[in-house]
Amino acid sequence: EVRLVQSGAEVKQPGEPLKISCEASTDSFTTSYIAWVRQMPGKGLEWMGIIYPGDSHTTYSPSFLGQVTISADKSISTAYLQWRSLKASDTGMYFCARRPMIGKWFGSWGQGTLVSVSS
Amino acid sequence: QSALTQPASVSGSPGQSITISCTGTNNDVGGYEYVSWYQQYPGRAPTLIIYDVTKRPSGVSSRFSGSKSGSTASLTIAGLQAEDEAAYYCASYTISTTWVFGGGTKLTVL
Numbered sequence: 632e633v634r635l636v637q638s639g640a641e642v643k644q645p646g647e648p649l650k651i652s653c654e655a656s657t658d659s660f661t662t663s664y665i666a667w668v669r670q671m672p673g674k675g676l677e678w679m680g681i682i683y684p685g686d687s688h689t690t691y692s693p694s695f696l697g698q699v700t701i702s703a704d705k706s707i708s709t710a711y712l713q714w715r716s717l718k719a720s721d722t723g724m725y726f727c728a729r730r731p732m733i734g735k736w737f738g739s740w741g742q743g744t745l746v747s748v749s750s
Numbered sequence: 751q752s753a754l755t756q757p758a759s760v761s762g763s764p765g766q767s768i769t770i771s772c773t774g775t776n777n778d779v780g781g782y783e784y785v786s787w788y789q790q791y792p793g794r795a796p797t798l799i800i801y802d803v804t805k806r807p808s809g810v811s812s813r814f815s816g817s818k819s820g821s822t823a824s825l826t827i828a829g830l831q832a833e834d835e836a837a838y839y840c841a842s843y844t845i846s847t848t849w850v851f852g853g854g855t856k857l858t859v860l
Contacts, residue, residue, distance in 0.1 A: 691848075726796070736841075737796075737841070
């Protein structure tokens with residue numbers, strides 16, 4: 632089973648940049664997809680976007696396009712989610728999740744990274 | 751891209767069966783056989799319990815089953831157990847090659 636390990640909790644101020652990570656424990660990193668999912672406090676899951684680390688092709692939800700950047704470094708089996716300038720409304724838990732090459736589901740999830748943005 | 755529609759909460763007694771609905775459009779649920787369901791306990795990451803509308807991953811109890819009719823998918827949990835108390839989310843692939851989640855349903859086992 633693929634294991635996804637995310638970077639630790641972050642406390643930031645509005646306007647600061649941030650990059651969080653998701654490391655996969657498998658050689659199949661470049662033959663699967665990594666998605667990012669937001670969960671705001673007390674709310675539901677929101678699909679943000681997905682990357683194919685094999686060629687770094689990305690697709691974003693219209694709600695998140697231009698708000699975040701998804702990237703990957705296949706040499707270290709790690710995907711990233713970054714913000715150029717955080718807002719208080721970016722506060723939430725962020726999960727990475729793996730989608731298999733031929734499937735359209737998310738079978739493995741990271742433990743989540745809590746991002747807190749406050750002045 | 752609107753979230754899929756799920757009831758906010760459902761409840762049932764141990765041993766009973768419950769069904770959670772997930773309503774979308776022809777651009778997502780109704781257009782593809784790519785609905786999946788996730789279980790999430792408080793403070794934990796979601797886990798996959800149903801994929802491709804009806805399939806169960808290895809290790810998931812056979813008490814969980816999925817179905818779809820038109821643009822509405824459903825998750826049924828038979829023989830409710832206390833451990834089933836959690837939040838449940840549906841998700842669907844969409845015509846825009848993105849995914850959309852439902853708003854989530856909180857299951858209470860009475």
